[in-house]
C-alpha cells in the first residue's frame with residue numbers, strides 16, 4: 535500500500551484555470567510510493583491527489599462525518615452531495631432505492647449488479663453543508679474537496695450559489711447537469727444537460743462567476759453525449775465528468791403488479807448505477823475522450839464514473855483517457871475502505887505492465903477504437919495477407935534472391 539505524505543504548499547501550486555482572475559489551488563497532496571512502487575498520484579487542473587479515486591456525488595458525500603471518513607480512509611478527493619440554494623424545495627421519499635441481483639430469480643445470495651435510486655439532491659440546509667465544507671477544509675487543508683451544485687434556470691441564483699460554495703473553501707465545483715429525476719419543471723439537472731442551448735447559456739453564467747476549476751457532469755440519457763461535453767468545455771469548463779445515472783425502471787412486483795421502488799403504491803423512473811452500467815459508462819467516456827483529444831488542447835480533464843468496484847474497472851477508464859475515477863454506489867455497497875483495495879489492484883495492474891505512473895498508460899487504449907467500416911477493411915486486409923503467406927509463390931518466376939529463405943518457408947507445411 536502506498537504511504538500518503540500530505541503537504542501544504544500554496545506557493546508551488548500550478549495555475550488551475552485558463553480564465554484570468556480565477557483562484558489557484560492551494561494544495562499539494564502527494565503520494566510518495568515506496569521505491570519501485572507504481573505511483574498513483576495525479577494532478578488534475580492543478581489539483582494534486584494521492585490517487586485518482588474520488589468519491590462521486592451522492593450519499594457517500596452527504597455530511598461532515600462521512601466525508602471525513604473518506605479522507606481518513608485515503609480517497610484522492612471527495613465530491614459532496616449536490617447542493618442548491620433552497621433545500622426546503624427538496625423533498626425525498628422512502629423507499630428510494632431498488633437493487634438488481636445477478637441471479638434471475640433475485641436470490642439474496644447472488645451479487646448486486648444494478649442499483650436504482652429516486653433520490654433527489656441534498657435536502658440539508660445549504661448553510662449547514664457549507665459550514666461542514668469549511669470545517670473539513672480546516673481539518674484537511676491539503677485534501678481535495680469538490681462542491682457539487684445545481685440551481686434553477688436563473689443567473690442570479692447560480693451566481694449566488696457559486697459565490698457561497700466557493701467561500702466555504704472548496705477546491706473545485708462539479709455542476710450537476712445530469713440528475714435524471716426530479717425538478718425538470720424547474721429546469722434543473724438533466725433538463726439543462728439534455729438541452730444544448732440551455733446548457734451553453736448556463737455554462738456561460740457559471741464560468742463568468744467561478745474562480746475555481748469547474749467540471750460539468752454529463753447525463754448519459756442523451757443520444758450523443760459528445761455534444762453537451764463539447765459545449766461545456768467550449769464555454770470555459772475545465773473538465774467533464776461522466777456518467778450520471780441512466781434512466782431506469784427497476785421492475786414490477788409480480789404479486790402486487792406495482793412498480794419498484796414503490797411509494798404509497800406508485801413509483802417514478804429513477805437512475806441506474808453500479809456494475810451493470812460500467813460498459814455503458816465506458817462507451818460514453820470513450821466517446822468524450824476521443825472528442826476531447828481531437829478538438830481540445832491538453833489541459834481539460836475527464837472524470838470517469840460508473841460501476842467501479844475494482845482497480846481493473848478504474849484501469850479501463852484510465853486507459854480510455856480518464857484523469858480521475860469516481861465511485862458512488864460501490865462505496866454504498868462496500869464501505870469507505872474500498873479505496874485501499876482499489877489502489878492495491880490498480881498498482882497490481884501497473885506492475886504487470888511496468889507502468890510507473892498513471893500518465894504512463896492514460897489513454898493508451900483510445901487509438902484502438904475505430905468505425906465498423908474500418909474493421910471490415912482491416913479484416914479483409916489481414917485475410918488477404920494470411921492467404922498470400924499460405925499460398926507461397928504463384929509461379930517460379932516470382933522467386934527472388936533476397937527473399938529466397940522466406941519464400942521457401944512460406945511453402946513449408948509444418
Ligand SMILES: Cc1cc2nc3c(=O)[nH]c(=O)nc-3n(C[C@H](O)[C@H](O)[C@H](O)COP(=O)(O)O)c2cc1C
Nearest residue numbers: 590591592616651777778807808840841861862863
Ligand atoms: C443514491 C444515489 C444518489 C446520487 N446523488 C447524486 C447527486 O446528488 N448528485 C450527482 O451529481 N450525482 C448523484 N448520483 C450519481 C453518482 O454520482 C454517479 O454518477 C452514478 O451513480 C454512477 O456511478 P456509480 O455506479 O459509481 O454509482 C447519485 C447516485 C446514487 C446511487
